[in-house]
Amino acid sequence: MTELKKLSEARDLMRIERIGAHSHIRGLGLDAGLEARAVSEGMVGQCAARKSAGLILSLIKEGKIAGRAILLAGQPGTGKTTVAMGLAKSLVAETPLATVFASEIFSLEMSKTEALTQAFRKAIGVRIKEEAEIIEGEVVEISIDRPAAVAGSSAGHFSSKTGKLTLKTTDMESVYELGGKMIEALGKEKVQSGDVIALDRASGKATKLGRSITRSSDYDATGPSTKFVRCPEGELQKRKEVVHCVALHEIDVINSRMQGFLALFTGVTGEI
């Protein structure tokens, strides 16, 4: 199920997490008694502030501080944003952390009300559960045809490619026609024969679950990150529950696009 959760990450369609000044923060670094450890989860020192934030954290978890605000005050660069981020990371992994810059509020392009509304909606995350049709199996063969480049189009244009993907489980084997979108997704994941993959037909997402155990002796040069998994059993096509975690602002952005909100769930074409 943990592998399948990966498929549900709709957020990477829209949000790119860049390495920044706060990327090393993974939590508040507190022990079970909410005391701050000297060095933990990317945090160093500032034990009193972290302990206080831990108190707020327990109030949030108990649902006793809804609708209230906390003001952190201090000299520039003393770790106010860091504590806020540690707090967000200590809640569930998908807790959104929205930052607002003064230049966004005092902007000629956007009204102050709009900028603040967006900031609030960026800070509210929702979980959307849906049942998705997933194809899960071991890759027997993958072949991609690259037609000769047409004048005027870029040579590596994905949509002009077609291909075939043979997948098997312990009980069955099937050949699927591949569309441009899925070829791109498989290419990104560097899928090759012997990999066990899960394909989300609707969103055109491919997830590599690992290499099949039966192929473990094929290569002697496998990295430490190579995970060996069993070839799936039963039907290739399965219905699984997928959870999308999105901020209200992201739903607003999708809604303002041509395809609308359904673009989150449905693919553009019927092919996989």
Ligand SMILES: Nc1ncnc2c1ncn2[C@@H]1O[C@H](COP(=O)(O)OP(=O)(O)OP(=O)(O)O)[C@@H](O)[C@H]1O
């Ligand atoms: N306790 C800490 N442990 C580890 N890194 C820290 C800690 N406090 C601050 N930092 C790091 O110091 C830098 C500045 O911290 P931060 O941006 O949180 O300060 P700030 O008070 O929000 O600043 P400003 O007032 O300018 O917004 C960041 O790179 C942050 O990761």
